[in-house]
Amino acid sequence: MSKDIDFSHAKRGVLISEPGKERVTVRIDTNVLAWFRQRVKGGGNYQTLINDTLRSAMDADHAPVTVGTLPDELAKVVRAKVAAGEYATESKVIQEGLRMLIARDHAIEQ
Numbered sequence: 001m002s003k004d005i006d007f008s009h010a011k012r013g014v015l016i017s018e019p020g021k022e023r024v025t026v027r028i029d030t031n032v033l034a035w036f037r038q039r040v041k042g043g044g045n046y047q048t049l050i051n052d053t054l055r056s057a058m059d060a061d062h063a064p065v066t067v068g069t070l071p072d073e074l075a076k077v078v079r080a081k082v083a084a085g086e087y088a089t090e091s092k093v094i095q096e097g098l099r100m101l102i103a104r105d106h107a108i109e110q
Helices: 030-039 046-058 072-083 090-109
Strands: none
Touching: 030 046, 072 090
């Protein structure tokens, strides 16, 4: 290392960030991260893909269905089914409900 450079006022680990970006630490399931990394093999950035996915979820037309987005009456039913041990998660209740609706619609069309 050159002796001409004065590091006496340097700060360890400080990086210049892009405007509008913030460095965060987030824990993501291994299989979810692998899914994003697989999608960008051969080019692209999985972090950008994650950001784009989150941004599209912010759009009301693409927002994921969660118990928080359901009307109160439906949210109570979902929470009750999880509390009773019928389902492991709220997402599983919603998924099963949608599967049942699809099956019903398919039966009606027959």
